[in-house]
Amino acid sequence: MSAPKKTVRRSLLVTSAVLSSVALTAPVSFAAPGPSTNPSPSPSVTPPADMSSVGGARLGQSGTQADLGSGAPVLPKDITARSWIVADAESGEVLAAHNAHWRLPPASTMKMLFADTVLPKFPRTEKHKVAPSDLAGMGAGSSMVGIKDGETYTVRDLWLGVFLRSGNDAVHVLSAMNDGVDNTVKEMNEHAEELQALDTHVVTPDGYDAPEQVSSAYDLTLFARSGLQKKDFREYCSTVRTEFPGETKKDKKGKSVRESFEIQNTNRLLAGDSDVSVYQGIAGVKNGNTTNAGATFTGVAERNGRVLLVTVMHPEKNEHNEVYKETAKLFDWGFKASGKARPVGELVPPRSAAQSSAQPGGKASAGGTGKASGSPVASASAAGRSGGMGVAVAISGGVLVLLAAAAFLVNRRWPLPDLVRRRSRP
Numbered sequence: 001m002s003a004p005k006k007t008v009r010r011s012l013l014v015t016s017a018v019l020s021s022v023a024l025t026a027p028v029s030f031a032a033p034g035p036s037t038n039p040s041p042s043p044s045v046t047p048p049a050d051m052s053s054v055g056g057a058r059l060g061q062s063g064t065q066a067d068l069g070s071g072a073p074v075l076p077k078d079i080t081a082r083s084w085i086v087a088d089a090e091s092g093e094v095l096a097a098h099n100a101h102w103r104l105p106p107a108s109t110m111k112m113l114f115a116d117t118v119l120p121k122f123p124r125t126e127k128h129k130v131a132p133s134d135l136a137g138m139g140a141g142s143s144m145v146g147i148k149d150g151e152t153y154t155v156r157d158l159w160l161g162v163f164l165r166s167g168n169d170a171v172h173v174l175s176a177m178n179d180g181v182d183n184t185v186k187e188m189n190e191h192a193e194e195l196q197a198l199d200t201h202v203v204t205p206d207g208y209d210a211p212e213q214v215s216s217a218y219d220l221t222l223f224a225r226s227g228l229q230k231k232d233f234r235e236y237c238s239t240v241r242t243e244f245p246g247e248t249k250k251d252k253k254g255k256s257v258r259e260s261f262e263i264q265n266t267n268r269l270l271a272g273d274s275d276v277s278v279y280q281g282i283a284g285v286k287n288g289n290t291t292n293a294g295a296t297f298t299g300v301a302e303r304n305g306r307v308l309l310v311t312v313m314h315p316e317k318n319e320h321n322e323v324y325k326e327t328a329k330l331f332d333w334g335f336k337a338s339g340k341a342r343p344v345g346e347l348v349p350p351r352s353a354a355q356s357s358a359q360p361g362g363k364a365s366a367g368g369t370g371k372a373s374g375s376p377v378a379s380a381s382a383a384g385r386s387g388g389m390g391v392a393v394a395i396s397g398g399v400l401v402l403l404a405a406a407a408f409l410v411n412r413r414w415p416l417p418d419l420v421r422r423r424s425r426p
Contacts, residue, residue: 045082051101052198055218056345059100065344066096072340076329080316082294083217084326086334089225089300089307093343095334097217100345103199104313106215107288108143108166109296110207112223113200113215115162115233117191118178124156124232134176135169139208142168145263148247156232157245163236163286164265171206181205196348197222209292217311218347224285224298224309225347237284240265268324269299276321279328285309287323295323301331308334309347 053060066075075096083099094100129152145167147153153173161170175184184205192200197219203210227233243260251257265271267287269279281301288296294314301308310330315322 047082047099047102051099051103052216052218054101054196054198055094055348059094059097059218059345062099062102064096064098065100067342067344068337069340069342073333073336076326076333078317079312079326079329080322081312081314081326082316083311083313084330085217085221085309085311086330086337087221087225087309087347088338089228089309092225092347092349094345094347095308095337095341095343096330097344100218101199101216102313103214103216104296105209105213105290105293106200106207106220106313107209107290107293107296108207109220109223109286109288109298109311110202110205110213110215111162111166111171111288112220112227112286112298113188113192113197113202114171114174114184114205114207115159115236116223116227116230117188118174118184119159119227119230119233121178122155122174124154124159126155127152128155128158128173128177130173131176134173136172137181138168138172138206139204142206142208144169145244146246146261147173151245151248151258153245159232159236160239160242160263161244163284164239164242164263166266166286166288168206168208175205192219192223194351195219195222195226196351207288207290207293209290217313220296220298220311220313221309222347224300224311226350227285228300234284237267237286238270240271267297267299268321269297269301269327273321273324276324276328279331289323297323297327299327299331303335306335306338308338310334 047062049062051060051062058065064075068074079098081098083102083104085097085100086095087093088095130147130149132149135147135149143166145161145165147158147161147167147169155174158170158174161167162174172181175181178184178187181204185202188202188205189200192198192202197215199214199216200219201212201214203213207213227237241262241264244263246259246261248256248258267282267284268276269282270284272278279299279301281303283300283302285298285300296311296313298309298311301310308331310327312323312327312330315326317326319325
């Protein structure tokens with residue numbers, strides 16, 4: 001491995017030891033994201049025969065896709081999810097997948113696309129006073145962070161409410177700031193298309209069950225990978241606990257006082273639970289759970305210089321925290337299989353990057369039409385192993401230097417620098 005690549009990988013500072021030291025108890029003020037009561041039809045238990053082949057022909061096939069090289073461990077036997085994917089977050093290589101393009105209800109993992117679409121529009125310090133209309137239209141049983149109309153919140157407050165408590169109330173306030181829910185849904189669908197997430201159709205910005213609202217394990221992984229390029233996204237999705245502004249009240253002297261309350265992340269691989277340990281190297285990203293979608297989860301973790309993305313959708317096994325248990329098993333397999341299992345597909349670049357990379361008389365990168373072309377996996381792997389400039393992302397004086405589009409196009413890699421901030425031990 002070249003020195004620049006080692007530098008990039010070593011810059012992925014996921015302080016798992018610190019996270020592991022944070023023992024969290026279940027919060028009592030607000031319920032974790034739970035099943036909604038929306039009566040949208042349940043998805044079929046059988047994947048369709050014809051699925052998208054964005055990222056490679058094998059990813060469009062039903063069933064488990066893996067190509068175990070010499071010394072690669074066997075896949076875990078007890079994965080019950082309807083769909084899952086294990087991918088290298090930097091190179092984009094898909095190490096293994098199961099029904100990767102099965103279009104299923106995404107639940108609150110859809111909030112990753114919401115954040116990737118809306119987060120760049122408002123400075124984190126901007127303040128917004130909540131109007132009653134901002135909170136209108138939320139589905140029954142929605143998960144909430146506890147936003148009150150008439151109170152003022154910073155944009156940072158609202159995003160922490162989205163990521164830690166999966167607050168649909170925070171999503172609706174940010175959508176109101178973004179010219180309304182309808183406009184936000186429109187922009188999310190446009191952004192999904194730009195990311196080549198062609199399995200996705202957005203109906204609600206918060207992921208609440210709605211007819212025809214679908215995504216896939218493949219698309220959710222694209223959303224996470226794109227979002228993780230943004231510094232604020234990385235901070236919010238990796239925050240374990242924080243203080244959230246409460247309601248302004250009068251004290252005994254008649255003075256207005258606004259206290260705060262603690263919120264904790266409902267991502268159990270990040271925060272831990274009675275039957276799930278904090279996963280070594282975890283750094284986000286987002287969980288979800290509704291009646292229609294079941295449990296869904298996308299996570300990113302780093303270990304020994306490898307950064308993996310795992311998405312798990314709707315485990316059939318009905319046990320507490322099963323989605324996290326199956327995700328952890330797939331992470332374990334992925335870290336052991338990295339460098340041994342041959343890729344079965346790739347995470348494609350955004351459409352604009354793919355089109356820009358096409359040379360005169362040549363073709364854009366695979367996946368643009370939703371059908372396989374040539375051997376995208378081989379070309380991506382060769383590019384990822386090649387040397388050259390533009391792979392490393394410099395970090396100087398704490399200032400993140402953004403990856404130039406040209407660097408991504410040259411090596412087909414997408415480094416994820418500084419996944420989480422350094423945390424001081426308590």
